[in-house]
Amino acid sequence: MQQIGFLLYPGFQIMSLAAVSAFEFTNVELEEKVYEVRYLSEHGGPIANSLGMVMETEPFGDPAALDTLIVAGAPGIRLPNAAETDFVRAALPATRRLASICTGAFFLAEAGILDGRRATTHWYVSRELQSRYPKIKIEEDRIFIIDGSVWTSAGMTAGIDLALAMIEKDHGIEVARAVARMLVVYHRRSGGQSQFSALLELEPKSDRIQKALDFARGNLKSQLSVEELAEAAHLSPRQFSRAFRAETGQSPAKAVENLRLEAARLMMEQSRHPIDVVADETGFADRERMRRAFLRAFGQPPQAIRRNAQQELQR
Incomplete structure (x- = not known):
């Protein structure tokens, strides 16, 4: 014991x-x-x-x-x-x-x-x-x-x-x-996972913007245009864009990319899916676009994120 x-x-x-x-x-x-x-x-x-x-x-x-x-x-x-x-x-x-x-x-x-x-x-x-x-x-x-x-x-x-x-x-x-x-918790977040959540960082003040974010997180494979998000928020595209930036400090496009990055990083760390599959499931469309986004956000390509996570588990 x-x-x-x-x-x-x-x-x-x-x-x-x-x-x-x-x-x-x-x-x-x-x-x-x-x-x-x-x-x-x-x-x-x-x-x-x-x-x-x-x-x-x-x-x-x-x-x-x-x-x-x-x-x-x-x-x-x-x-x-x-x-x-x-x-x-x-x-x-x-x-x-x-x-x-x-x-x-x-x-x-x-x-x-x-x-x-x-x-x-x-x-x-x-x-x-x-x-x-x-x-x-x-x-x-x-x-x-x-x-x-x-x-x-x-x-x-x-x-x-x-x-x-x-x-x-x-x-x-x-x-x-x-x-x-x-x-009743998610099975162990990996050690390399961020302490921060993209949704928590956005912290929208209204239910309408929160609904749009929830819709985006649940439909990352979709295009997620401003029109789609505005419809989920029950606002016109112009009203939505203005309200979204006022409440979150980000454009809808930037927020969607952050949600995709968070989901893709989690998949890279905790699954063995090929990079093409991860890119498709998280809405990046192709691996090169996802690679560029990873380099901007994390300073590392997706393969390095996966390798680091695997090494952490082996320590």
Whole structure:
């Protein structure tokens, strides 16, 4: 049975513990207790999270008793004290995996563990992490990153993706998929996937523009002309174009391209479909047009995106 330790401290963010459910339901799926979760703090005893809810914890002890240590995040930047730093540093050679969720990356950074490594954290504090610890190779737009035995994830729900990736490594993709279904989440976003969503970045203010975007996302193979989108929004083409730019700051054509890029990148990362098929399914019409769009947006062609995703899974 693998011991999963969660390092907690006063004011930790409770969303970090969402990852615990992934380990819990792995036990349910396998009908065997393959994971035991332990909650650790410097002195043990009750620890209140950022909402004031109290968790009972045990003192640190010997990190070698753990298979995996995961450091919880906080609502803001919280640096570890000397005892926490020493425990995290000692856990690197003693455990099979050392991980952080969200701003927990600052604990690993303070212990020097991330020096020379690729790492990520919540996008909101990624530049602060890079500024404080310039030896880290920050990739601020990643869901999670595996560099050797060190795992770091983005903020909030990305901890679930991190846990599902660990479960996939330990017990295979089918078990991880079954657990994801139990959690009613998408089966593990790939580590290379962006923390941002094209729809979230647009943030339309009216239901009409949102309807047009929903229509576009569901019909990427179509031409998606301004006339089609305007009809979905129940506006004239002229009214629609004016309202769309006013609410999103983008032209309809640019927004559609971003939606296509997001869908195409996801297909490249998580499927084995040929590039021609991906281009057709996402409305790029041909692979060359998609390649140019990828180079503009990501600085890499589709093949490189797929290769990076596959290498991430093999780490």
